[in-house]
Amino acid sequence: MDSGTVLHALNLAYELATLALTTLGLAIVFGLLGVMNMAHGEFVMMGAYAAVTVQQWGLPLITAVPLAVVVCGGLGYAVERWLIRPLYARPFDTLLATWALAMLLRKLVEAIFGRGYRNVESALTQPTLVLGSPYPVYRLALIVFTLAVMAGLFFWYRQSAAGLRVRAMTANPILAQALGIPTRRLASQAFVIGVVLAGLSGVLLAPLIRIEPGIGVDYLLDAFFVLVVGGLGTLGGLFGGVGIIGGAQAITSSIAGQTSGYAVVLMISIVFLWLKPDGLFSRR
Amino acid sequence: MAFFRDAKPAAALAAVLAGLPWASNDFTAYQIALFLVYGMAAQGVALCWGRLGFLSLGHALFFGLGAYLSGGVLRAASNEALWYLLLPLAIAAPALLAYLIARVVFARSTRSGPYFSLITLALTMLGFLAAQQWSGLTGGFNGMADIPELPGTSRYETLYWVIAACAVGSTLALSLLVARPIGVVWEAIAQNEDRLQLLGYATDRIKAMAFAGSALLTSLAGALFAAHQGIVTPQAMGFVLSTELVIWAAVGGKASALGPLLGATIVGYASAELREQLPYWEAAVATLFIGVVLFLPDGVAGLMRRGQAPRRASAGQAKPVRRPFAPAASLALAEVQTGQAGVRILDGLSLGLQGPGIRCIIGPNGAGKTSMFNLITGRLPLRGGNIRLNGHDIGGQPAWRVARQGIGRKMQVPSVFPALSVRENLGLALWAGRAHGTDLLCLATLGWQTPLLTDILGQFQALSEHLDNPAGNLAQGHRQALELAMTLLPEPGIVLLDEPCAGLSPAETHHMIQAIQSLVLRIGAAALLIEHDMSAVDALGGEVYVLHQGRLLEQGPLAQIQASPAVRAIYAGGRK
Numbered sequence: 131m132d133s134g135t136v137l138h139a140l141n142l143a144y145e146l147a148t149l150a151l152t153t154l155g156l157a158i159v160f161g162l163l164g165v166m167n168m169a170h171g172e173f174v175m176m177g178a179y180a181a182v183t184v185q186q187w188g189l190p191l192i193t194a195v196p197l198a199v200v201v202c203g204g205l206g207y208a209v210e211r212w213l214i215r216p217l218y219a220r221p222f223d224t225l226l227a228t229w230a231l232a233m234l235l236r237k238l239v240e241a242i243f244g245r246g247y248r249n250v251e252s253a254l255t256q257p258t259l260v261l262g263s264p265y266p267v268y269r270l271a272l273i274v275f276t277l278a279v280m281a282g283l284f285f286w287y288r289q290s291a292a293g294l295r296v297r298a299m300t301a302n303p304i305l306a307q308a309l310g311i312p313t314r315r316l317a318s319q320a321f322v323i324g325v326v327l328a329g330l331s332g333v334l335l336a337p338l339i340r341i342e343p344g345i346g347v348d349y350l351l352d353a354f355f356v357l358v359v360g361g362l363g364t365l366g367g368l369f370g371g372v373g374i375i376g377g378a379q380a381i382t383s384s385i386a387g388q389t390s391g392y393a394v395v396l397m398i399s400i401v402f403l404w405l406k407p408d409g410l411f412s413r414r
Numbered sequence: 415m416a417f418f419r420d421a422k423p424a425a426a427l428a429a430v431l432a433g434l435p436w437a438s439n440d441f442t443a444y445q446i447a448l449f450l451v452y453g454m455a456a457q458g459v460a461l462c463w464g465r466l467g468f469l470s471l472g473h474a475l476f477f478g479l480g481a482y483l484s485g486g487v488l489r490a491a492s493n494e495a496l497w498y499l500l501l502p503l504a505i506a507a508p509a510l511l512a513y514l515i516a517r518v519v520f521a522r523s524t525r526s527g528p529y530f531s532l533i534t535l536a537l538t539m540l541g542f543l544a545a546q547q548w549s550g551l552t553g554g555f556n557g558m559a560d561i562p563e564l565p566g567t568s569r570y571e572t573l574y575w576v577i578a579a580c581a582v583g584s585t586l587a588l589s590l591l592v593a594r595p596i597g598v599v600w601e602a603i604a605q606n607e608d609r610l611q612l613l614g615y616a617t618d619r620i621k622a623m624a625f626a627g628s629a630l631l632t633s634l635a636g637a638l639f640a641a642h643q644g645i646v647t648p649q650a651m652g653f654v655l656s657t658e659l660v661i662w663a664a665v666g667g668k669a670s671a672l673g674p675l676l677g678a679t680i681v682g683y684a685s686a687e688l689r690e691q692l693p694y695w696e697a698a699v700a701t702l703f704i705g706v707v708l709f710l711p712d713g714v715a716g717l718m719r720r721g722q723a724p725r726r727a728s729a730g731q732a733k734p735v736r737r738p739f740a741p742a743a744s745l746a747l748a749e750v751q752t753g754q755a756g757v758r759i760l761d762g763l764s765l766g767l768q769g770p771g772i773r774c775i776i777g778p779n780g781a782g783k784t785s786m787f788n789l790i791t792g793r794l795p796l797r798g799g800n801i802r803l804n805g806h807d808i809g810g811q812p813a814w815r816v817a818r819q820g821i822g823r824k825m826q827v828p829s830v831f832p833a834l835s836v837r838e839n840l841g842l843a844l845w846a847g848r849a850h851g852t853d854l855l856c857l858a859t860l861g862w863q864t865p866l867l868t869d870i871l872g873q874f875q876a877l878s879e880h881l882d883n884p885a886g887n888l889a890q891g892h893r894q895a896l897e898l899a900m901t902l903l904p905e906p907g908i909v910l911l912d913e914p915c916a917g918l919s920p921a922e923t924h925h926m927i928q929a930i931q932s933l934v935l936r937i938g939a940a941a942l943l944i945e946h947d948m949s950a951v952d953a954l955g956g957e958v959y960v961l962h963q964g965r966l967l968e969q970g971p972l973a974q975i976q977a978s979p980a981v982r983a984i985y986a987g988g989r990k
Contacts, residue, residue, distance in 0.1 A: 166528055213708070216708060217707075217708070221527055222463075222469050222527075222528070222531075223707050225469075225528060225531070226660070226664060226703070226707045227704055227707045227708065229657065230661075230701075230703035230704040230707060231700070233697075233699075233703070234700035234701060234704070237694070237696045237697040237700060241693055241697065347653070354532065355536075358529075358532065389546070389547060393540060393543050396536045396540045396543075399532075400533055400536045400537065403529050403533045403536070404518070404519055404522065404533060405522065407523060407529045
C-alpha cells in the first residue's frame with residue numbers, strides 16, 4: 131500500500147471514530163429513553179471546556195476526565211430529575227426543554243470563558259509511523275479507544291443483568307416496573323451515563339479541535355442524523371449510521387468541499403426521515 | 415354577534431398599535447415593527463403546533479424564501495414596474511413549497527411527531543447552505559442588499575402602518591378560523607388523528623393545507639422583513655431564527671392567536687434592548703423558556719385567559735343535511751390474509767354480508783376479530799385476497815377513504831376527542847362526508863342537525879345533558895354511547911361495532927343493545943358487531959359468525975352455532 135492510501139484510510143477511520151464517539155451518548159439517551167436531548171452537544175462542549183480548565187490550572191490533561199465526569203454527571207442527574215422526568219410522556223416538551231437547557235449552558239459557558247476560540251495542547255500530538263505513513267499518535271489512540279468503548283458497551287448491554295433490565299425497560303416500561311425493575315432509577319442512570327459519555331468525548335476531542343461555546347450544535351445534529359439513518363437502540367444501527375453519514379460526509383467533502391459534504395448529509399437524512407423513519411436497523 | 419366576540423383580540427391589538435407611534439416615537443415604532451414581523455412568523459409556527467399538534471422547526475425556510483423572493487422582486491421592480499405584479503407570487507411560492515413538502519411527508523405516515531420536526535429542521539439548514547452558496551442570486555454571506563421600499567411607503571414612517579395592519583389582519587384571520595368548524599377539525603387532529611380518519615377526514619391533506627397556510631403567513635412576514643430591513647442575509651433562513659420563532663410562540667402562547675405576537679414583541683424587543691447591557695440576559699431568557707415549558711404549556715396568553723369560551727353557531731336556521739351514503743350495502747371478504755411483524759393474523763378469511771340487519775362476530779381471544787375490522791378500515795396491510803364494498807375493491811385503501819365510502823367503525827376502547835365538547839365531537843361526525851366547499855368555514859355549520867341526531871340525543875339523555883362538557887369527563891358508559899353516536903351519525907351503509915357493551919353494567923348493556931337495534935334499523939345499515947356476552951348476542955338476534963385462528967369457522971343462527979361440535983370444541987378447549 132502506498133502512503134497516500136494509508137493516510138486516507140486512517141483519516142476516514144478517525145472521522146468515523148469521532149462521529150461514533152460523539153453519538154454514543156445520544157444513542158443511549160435518545161435510543162433507549164426516547165428523549166431527544168437537544169443539549170447533547172452542549173455536554174460535549176462542556177467536556178472540552180473541562181480540558182481547557184485543567185490546562186488553565188496547569189494540571190495534566192488526564193485530570194479533565196474526572197472533572198468532566200463530575201460536572202456532566204452531576205448536571206445530568208439534576209436535569210433528568212427536574213427537567214426530563216416531568217416531561218417523559220411529552221416528546222415536544224422534552225425537546226424544547228432540553229433545547230432551552232442547551233441555550234442556557236452555552237450562554238453560561240460564554241459568560242465564564244468568553245466567546246473566543248480556545249486550544250488544548252497535548253503531548254501525544256506528535257506523529258508516529260503507521261505502515262510507513264506518519265500519523266498523530268493521539269488520533270490513533272482515539273480510534274482504538276472508541277472501538278474499545280463500543281465493544282464494552284455492547285457486551286454490557288447484551289450480556290449483563292443491568293443491560294437486560296435496560297432492554298426490558300425500553301421494550302415495555304410499565305411491565306418492567308410491574309416486574310420490580312426500578313425504571314425511574316434506571317432511566318436516571320442511563321441518562322447520566324449518556325451525558326457523561328458525551329462529556330468524555332468532549333475531553334478526548336479537546337486537543338484536536340478549536341473550542342468555543344457554540345460547537346455543540348454540529349455534534350448534536352450529526353449525532354441525530356446518525357441515529358435517524360441507523361435506527362434506534364441497536365449497535366448495528368449505530369455502526370450503519372456512522373458509516374453512511376460519516377462516510378458520505380468524508381467522501382463528498384474530499385471531492386466537492388465541506389459545504390457539499392454537509393448538504394449531502396442533510397439530504398440523506400431527509401430521505402431517511404421521510405421514507406424509512408425507523409432507520410436501517412430498527413428494533414421495532 | 416359571534417364575529418365581534420371572536421374579533422376582540424385583533425381589535426385590542428389594533429388599538430394598541432394605533433396608539434403606539436403617538437405614545438412613543440417613530441423610531442420605537444420602527445423597531446417594534448420588526449418584532450411584529452417576527453411575531454407573524456411565530457403565529458405561523460403556533461398555528462401548526464398549538465392547534466394541529468405538529469411542531470415545525472423549519473419555518474425560517476419559508477420566512478427566508480419569502481424575504482429573498484420579495485426582495486428580488488422589489489429590486490427588479492425599481493427598474494421595471496411590471497415586476498410588482500409578481501410580488502403576490504413571491505409570497506405564495508413558499509406556501510406552495512410547504513404544501514408539497516407536507517403532502518409527500520404526511521402521505522407516507524400520519525406520524526407527526528418529532529420526525530416531521532427533524533425533516534423541517536434539515537430542510538431549513540439545506541436552505542441556509544443554498545442561500546450562502548448561490549451568491550449570484552442571494553448575495554451569499556453578505557446578503558441581498560439595497561432592497562427598495564414598498565411602493566407608496568417610507569421605511570421609517572409609513573411602513574409601520576402596513577406591518578401593523580398585516581399583524582391585526584393575521585390575528586383576526588386566525589381568531590376567526592379557530593372559532594369555526596375547521597378549528598374543531600384542527601384540534602381533533604392534535605388529539606386523535608386516527609379516530610378522525612375513521613370518520614372520513616383526509617387528515618394528511620388537512621394538515622398539509624394548514625402547514626401551507628402557516629407558511630403563507632410566515633412568508634408574508636418574510637416579505638415585510640425584506641421591505642423593512644432593506645437587506646436579507648442567510649440568517650433570515652437559519653436554524654437560529656427557526657428556534658427563536660418556536661421560543662416566541664411558546665412563551666407568548668402557542669394556542670392563542672395573539673400570544674406569538676406578544677411573545678415576539680416582548681421577548682424579542684426586550685432582548686434587542688437589553689442584550690448588550692445585561693451579560694446574563696440570554697441565560698435569563700433560556701431559564702424563562704425552561705419555566706414556560708415546565709409550568710405554562712399555554713404561555714403568557716394562557717395566564718390571561720381562563721377557559722376558552724365555547725364555540726357557538728351563528729343564529730339562523732340549521733341546514734337540513736342530506737344523507738351522504740347509499741344504504742343497504744354489501745361487504746365481502748374473500749380469502750383475506752394479513753399479518754404484522756411476521757405473525758399471521760388472518761389466514762384466508764372469507765365472509766360476506768348483504769342488506770340491513772345486525773350480525774354478531776364471536777370467537778376466542780386472538781381469533782382475529784378486531785384485526786378483521788383493522789384490515790377493512792385500512793389499519794393493517796392486505797397481504798392476500800380482496801375486500802369488496804358494493805362490488806368495488808376497497809382493499810388496502812387508507813382509513814379515511816374507506817370511511818368516505820360508507821363504512822363506520824367504533825373502536826374497542828371507546829375513543830373520542832377528550833378535550834373537545836360532546837357537541838363538537840358529535841359535530842365532527844355530522845360534518846364528515848356532509849361538509850363541502852366552504853362549509854367548514856361557516857359558523858352555521860356548528861348548528862347542523864339531523865333527525866338521527868335528535869333521535870340519538872333522545873335515547874341517550876346523558877349526552878344531551880353534557881353537550882358543552884369536554885368528552886374526556888364522561889363516564890365510561892356515556893363515552894361508549896358518544897362513540898356509537900359518532901359512528902352512526904354519518905349514516906354509513908356498513909357499521910363495524912367492536913364490543914360496544916364493554917365495561918357497561920347489565921342495565922346499561924340492555925339499553926345499549928336496544929339503542930343499537932333501533933338506530934341501525936333506522937339508518938338501514940348492515941352492522942357487524944363483535945361481542946363476547948352470549949346473552950347480548952342472543953338479544954341482538956341475526957346471523958352469528960364464529961372466527962377461529964384467522965378463519966371463519968361457522969356461520970348461522972345462534973342456536974345452530976351453539977349446537978355445533980366444532981364451536982363447542984374450541985370453546986371447551988377440545989381442539990386447538
